[in-house]
Amino acid sequence: MKILVCVSKTPDTTSKIAFTNGNTKFDDAGVQWIINPYDEWYALVRAIELKEKDASITVHLVTVGGADAEPIIRKALALGGDEAFRVNTDNHDSFYIASQIAAIAKEGAYDLIFTGKETIDYNGSSIGGLVAGLLDLPYISLATKFELNGATATVNREIEGGEEVNSVSLPAVISCQKGVAEQRIPNMRGIMAARTKPLKVVEPAAADSLTSVASFELPPAKAGVKLVPADNVAELVRLLHEEAKVI
Amino acid sequence: MSVLIFIDHADGHIKKAAFEALTYGADLARQLGVQAGGLLLGTVSDDLAALGKYGITTVHQVNNEALNQLDAQVQAKLVAQAVGDATVLVFAHNQTGKAVAPRVSALLKAGLVTGAVALPDTSNGFVVKKSVFSGKAFANIAISSAVKIITLNPNSYSIKTAEGTAAVNQLSLTPDVPKVTVTAVNKVSGEVPLTEAEIVVSGGRGLKGPENWKLVEDLAHTLHAATACSRPVADSHWRPHHEHVGQTGIQIAPNLYIAIGISGAIQHLAGVNRSKVIVVINKDPEAPFFKAADYGIVGDAFEVVPQLTEAIKAIKK
Numbered sequence: 001m002k003i004l005v006c007v008s009k010t011p012d013t014t015s016k017i018a019f020t021n022g023n024t025k026f027d028d029a030g031v032q033w034i035i036n037p038y039d040e041w042y043a044l045v046r047a048i049e050l051k052e053k054d055a056s057i058t059v060h061l062v063t064v065g066g067a068d069a070e071p072i073i074r075k076a077l078a079l080g081g082d083e084a085f086r087v088n089t090d091n092h093d094s095f096y097i098a099s100q101i102a103a104i105a106k107e108g109a110y111d112l113i114f115t116g117k118e119t120i121d122y123n124g125s126s127i128g129g130l131v132a133g134l135l136d137l138p139y140i141s142l143a144t145k146f147e148l149n150g151a152t153a154t155v156n157r158e159i160e161g162g163e164e165v166n167s168v169s170l171p172a173v174i175s176c177q178k179g180v181a182e183q184r185i186p187n188m189r190g191i192m193a194a195r196t197k198p199l200k201v202v203e204p205a206a207a208d209s210l211t212s213v214a215s216f217e218l219p220p221a222k223a224g225v226k227l228v229p230a231d232n233v234a235e236l237v238r239l240l241h242e243e244a245k246v247i
Numbered sequence: 248m249s250v251l252i253f254i255d256h257a258d259g260h261i262k263k264a265a266f267e268a269l270t271y272g273a274d275l276a277r278q279l280g281v282q283a284g285g286l287l288l289g290t291v292s293d294d295l296a297a298l299g300k301y302g303i304t305t306v307h308q309v310n311n312e313a314l315n316q317l318d319a320q321v322q323a324k325l326v327a328q329a330v331g332d333a334t335v336l337v338f339a340h341n342q343t344g345k346a347v348a349p350r351v352s353a354l355l356k357a358g359l360v361t362g363a364v365a366l367p368d369t370s371n372g373f374v375v376k377k378s379v380f381s382g383k384a385f386a387n388i389a390i391s392s393a394v395k396i397i398t399l400n401p402n403s404y405s406i407k408t409a410e411g412t413a414a415v416n417q418l419s420l421t422p423d424v425p426k427v428t429v430t431a432v433n434k435v436s437g438e439v440p441l442t443e444a445e446i447v448v449s450g451g452r453g454l455k456g457p458e459n460w461k462l463v464e465d466l467a468h469t470l471h472a473a474t475a476c477s478r479p480v481a482d483s484h485w486r487p488h489h490e491h492v493g494q495t496g497i498q499i500a501p502n503l504y505i506a507i508g509i510s511g512a513i514q515h516l517a518g519v520n521r522s523k524v525i526v527v528i529n530k531d532p533e534a535p536f537f538k539a540a541d542y543g544i545v546g547d548a549f550e551v552v553p554q555l556t557e558a559i560k561a562i563k564k
């Protein structure tokens with residue numbers, strides 16, 4: 001059994017969001033880069049847990065990005081996994097990134113491909129579905145629980161107001177979110193081991209880009225809070241009813 | 248050329264997010280000077296011809312009960328076959344849309360923008376405004392492919408109706424045998440689904456323990472609202488995981504978000520800052536949430552919230 005975990009780099013969740021170059025580029029001055037939380041806490045940890053239970057499972061990591069993604073992929077390797085690929089490109093279009101992951105996945109004949117539910121910067125929630133579509137594999141999105149049973153898997157997925165339990169034949173692509181696993185902290189042994197794990201840099205496969213960022217914008221600033229005294233909730237109700245017109 | 252809108256449904260009824268997508272798709276078709284049609288995979292008890300009131304002229308249906316359960320692989324192939332002369336496809340950016348739209352993008356090699364918040368700018372190319380950085384910013388994304396796919400963020404486009412009837416066209420397409428089977432559905436019945444709710448009442452660690460959630464539930468019930476919570480509340484199992492909102496939980500954009508005993512950490516705000524109106528109830532005047540709020544009460548939730556519930560009941564009478 002071979003598992004491929006897709007890992008991406010995102011700004012730390014507390015980063016100040018600002019743009020440069022006439023609002024066409026994210027301002028990364030002073031930004032701390034982290035592994036996208038959904039990839040790290042859920043997709044990667046679940047893959048490692050499966051390997052811990054069954055030593056015959058290999059876990060490979062893939063990131064599509066420039067050399068600046070290497071610290072992130074090393075950190076991911078410190079949590080676990082056998083080896084990693086970095087597809088060397090700065091192209092950010094989802095179709096292009098998914099094409100790269102699909103090429104790696106095809107080459108390695110993986111039984112399972114895990115992604116995070118979405119990146120917390122682009123919020124695409126689309127790479128998993130694109131990879132599954134390109135490879136014509138079943139896809140379960142927004143998984144909250146994942147269990148392997150031989151050539152099939154039992155996966156809980158989020159639906160409006162609850163969950164659905166799915167059974168799927170492998171190979172398959174799964175996008176992971178909270179519930180699938182619990183966050184782990186890498187230990188010293190893992191960090192040491194990661195230094196010698198193979199990190200293969202591969203050049204991108206030929207693929208098209210179908211979208212590009214024209215510009216960014218920030219939402220208009222809030223006018224400021226209107227405070228209502230705690231002993232006059234009726235006034236709050238009046239404001240919500242008459243001024244904001246939301247109740 | 249036309250616009251095709253994917254009509255999502257569950258339990259025999261078309262979802263609210265689909266009405267938003269229909270309105271959006273019909274407005275987009277008008278902007279482009281083309282017609283809009285809908286596509287429904289599966290069966291519903293709603294009247295399909297009546298969907299004309301959202302501005303579409305035709306509803307295509309693959310009338311097959313097996314399609315009421317989602318297998319994204321099966322559904323995406325049907326969408327790709329039903330696409331006809333459509334050059335823009337619109338989905339809701341909900342659980343179904345997130346599963347199906349990217350696959351259709353792969354099949355048709357159609358540029359995809361997910362989480363759109365407004366109609367595209369078609370004055371020079373095709374540029375879609377989408378939410379990025381978990382609601383902290385927007386990106387304008389240009390799509391260059393011939394066929395384009397948009398998923399529309401829930402609660403970001405108001406539903407409009409007018410006079411109109413749609414022609415219903417049955418498609419004789421045969422779905423593949425699904426590789427995914429649904430073995431159980433665990434739905435909390437009677438509750439308003441969080442991602443579709445217009446009003447959300449949310450509680451944080453300030454409520455001290457799960458036994459105090461009646462406060463939140465009573466207020467939510469009075470407002471016909473969904474309930475939500477902060478991450479530590481779900482992590483401590485005071486509330487179910489699917490109520491956790493924020494950067495790592497669910498992102499919502501209701502008309503009204505009432506935060507009770509939540510400090511307003513940046514990761515929490517990332518899930519709720521697209522709400523139209525935010526009300527914060529917190530006993531600490533320095534709580535960061537007040538900076539992101541429209542209205543606030545500095546006070547003890549255990550005193551303020553029951554009064555608020557009563558005051559709302561009073562005006563609802």
Ligand SMILES: Cc1cc2nc3c(=O)[nH]c(=O)nc-3n(C[C@H](O)[C@H](O)[C@H](O)COP(=O)(O)OP(=O)(O)OC[C@H]3O[C@@H](n4cnc5c(N)ncnc54)[C@H](O)[C@@H]3O)c2cc1C
Binds near residue numbers: 496507512513530549
């Ligand atoms: C990578 C990362 C991702 C995260 N993702 C999320 C996420 O998705 N969602 C999320 O919510 N958090 C997330 N967090 C956690 C976040 O940083 C905060 O720790 C969390 O939101 C705090 O929850 P809280 O406001 O309920 O609790 P607290 O911060 O403990 O705040 C409790 C509040 O209640 C008030 N209070 C106390 N008693 C009363 C009373 N009687 N009446 C009124 N008010 C009272 C207090 O003044 C305080 O402001 C994330 C953190 C990290 C690092």
Ligand SMILES: Nc1ncnc2c1ncn2[C@@H]1O[C@H](COP(=O)(O)O)[C@@H](O)[C@H]1O
Binds near residue numbers: 009
């Ligand atoms: N550049 C990338 N390299 C590897 N995996 C990625 C990359 N971008 C996104 N992913 C994976 O796809 C998931 C969804 O990303 P997105 O569709 O961009 O929100 C992420 O959680 C990652 O698992």
